[in-house]
Amino acid sequence: MSIRKITCLAGQRKSLGFALTVLLAILYSMMVARPVLAASSVTTPNFARIDAFITAGMQEKRIPGVQVAIIQNDHVVHLKGFGQANDEGMKVTPQTPFMIASSSKPITALAIMQLVEAGKVQLDAPVQRYLPWWRLSDPVQSSRVTIANLLDHTSGISGSLGGKDWLSDPSKRNWSLEDGVRSFHSSSFVHAVGTTFEYSNANYETLGLIVQTISGEEFGTYVKQHIFSPLHMNHSTLSLKEAQQEGLQQGYTWYFGFPRSTQNLYLPALGPAGMVISTAEDLSHLLVAQMNGGRYEGTSILSPQGIARMYAGNPHASFGPEGAALDLKGNYGLGWFNGSIAGVPAIYHLGTIVNYASLLVMEPQHHLGAVILMNVNEASLPTQEPIMYMQNNLTRLLAGSEPYTAPGLNVQSFYLYADSTLFVWAIYLLWSAGRLRRWSSxxxxxLQSALSRKRSLLLASLRVTWEVGLALLLLLGIPIVLGGISWLDLPGMFPDLGWALLLLSLLTLLIGIVRAVLLLRAARNNASASSSTVTLSLRRR
Incomplete structure (x- = not known):
């Protein structure tokens, strides 16, 4: 019998339901919690080697700042910061606030599970039990979405909803959590509920609003009181103002291969899905609790059975392999991926935002865990190579495996090809623009020569078609390839290649249009001259 059926039965027959719940907890602790969390072999990581790898990787990949924490059993055994937090040379420490992006989701899932254990929320209950007004465009599908569907991303909601669509409108950047969730009402489902995994921020924004509604507290306040404070996560917050007071700096984005500090992107409505700001030290406390049945220094934030339930992946929420650089596969549980990273069995979550990246990873077979935070992101790089190079290999080093380089383009090769292509394209356009008048002449x-007229018209038409066609293909096609991102959003997300592609595409289109106008004018003038010549010839006769 499935977990959802047992939970439903518990709701209908309370006495039998209580007994089944107790039995379920015992079975989970025996069948899930023990194999996942018990150490088959305890390995002491080579901290010097890990530090040397991080230092070399930062230099090779041009990563400004990194902080790392390593957990073994129920202790933090290694904690260190590397590099700089800002352009003034401020040193990164394990207490430097970084944005952790989607690694916020396990914290939101933990908050929901606390309410489940308090009897205030049921995993198999429909979302509309807690938010009666909640819906997308299909009312029937909307009524079927459960809390569990949101947690494991099987709600059928699009992955583009809940963040990407807010970037182009400045007014939406200050939306409250409820404003954001209410905006989903006109969006369509992309899958039948409960059938397909599609990772979506909208799921966790809705969960955050449920926490806020049921608890009667702002989501950030609830998390601070019920998760951050008990775990002594003293530098963690969902408040941008508080984080700046704690020392949050602007992160970095690569511009044509070189890191440059950029304005942090903070959207309050995205909070439960990706706006937690934390440190390696604080997140190490979270992993200690996650690895030890919900306990940290004698304080319990969730039962061992609740923790085990979070790790149990849904077969319908399977993913991967996600490509050479990502090298991820497995299932999604309740706020955690359960599968492998770079061939190493792991429970983990990753996060990336415009200028920060994070990884929380647990290797149950060794009873080891790690936090790695970076103050840079490579939104322009489709392979996510630099970030995944660091994350994959830290995971492998923890397991005692050798680091490796995934096949495909690395950041240096990518920018070598990209920058060379853009440079040649720009030179060609400048050369073409400078020669337009001469070309027209x-x-x-x-055209005055009958022998070359047809050939000249054909070649000129082909050139115009190529320039206009290429520009339109890029201007219309790139947003489609990138999942519907508009050109208004693109330069903000890809500040180097985005602006370069936009400007060069527009310049190509402009040159093509000007050339077409010159072609038509020359053809018309030639036709007029030919007509005048014929008329003059007839008059002489």
Missing amino acids: MFGQR
Whole structure:
């Protein structure tokens, strides 16, 4: 019998339900919690080697700052910061606030599980039990979405909803959590509920609003009181103002291969899905609790059975392999991926935002865990190579495996090809623009020759078609390839290649249009001259 069926039965027959719940907890602790969390072999990581790898990787990949924490059993055994937090040379420490992006989701899932254990929320209950007004465009599908569907991303909601669509409108950047969730009402489902995994921020924004509604507290306040404070996560917050007071700096984004500090992107409505700001030290406390049945220094934030339930992946929420650089596969549980990273069995979550990246990882077979935070992101790089190079290999080093480089383009090769292509394209456009007047004159002369007229018209038409067609293909096609991101959003997300592609595409289109106008004018002038010549010839006769 499935977990959802047992939970439903518990709701209908309370006495039998209580007994089944106790039995379920015992079975989970025996069948899930023990194999996942018990150490088959305890390995002491080579901290010197890990530090040397991080230092070398930062230099090779041009990563400004990194902080790392390593957990073994129920202790933090290694804690260190590397590099700089800002352009003034401020040193990164394990207490430096970094944005952790989607690694916020396990914290939101933990908050929901606390309410489940308090009897205030049921995993198999429909979302509309707690938010009666909640819906997407299909009312029937909306009524079927459960809390569990939101937690394991099987709600059928699009992955583009709940963040990407807010970037182009400045007014939406200050939306409250409820504003954001209410905006989903006109969006369509992309899958039948409960059938397909599609990772979506909208799921966790809705969960955060449920926490806020049921608890009667702002989501950030609830998390602070019920998770951050008990775990002594003293530098963690969902408040941008508080984080700046704690020392949050602007993160970095690569511009043509070189890191440059950029304005942090903070959207209050995205909070439960990706706006937690924390440190390696604080997140190490979270992993201690996650690895030890919900306990940290004698304080319990969730039962061992609740922790085990979070790790149990849904077969319908399977993913991967996600490509050479990502090298991820497995299932999604309740706020955690359960599968492997770079061939190493792991329970983990990753997070990336415009200028920060994070990884929380637990290796149950060794009873080891790690936090790695970076103050840079490579939104322009489709392979996510630098970030995944660091995350994959830290995971492998923890397991005692050798680091490796995934096949495919690395950041240096990517930018070498990209920058070279853009440079040649820009030179060609400048050369073409500078020669337009001369081209027009020469084209007009060729039209006067009956022998070269047809050939000249054909070649000129093909050139115009190529320039206009290429520009339109890029201007219309790139947003489609990138999942519907508009050109208004693109330069903000890809500040180097985004602006370069936009400007060069527009310049190509402009040159093509000007060339078409010159072609038509020359053809018309030639036709007029030919007509005048014929008329004059007839008069002489």
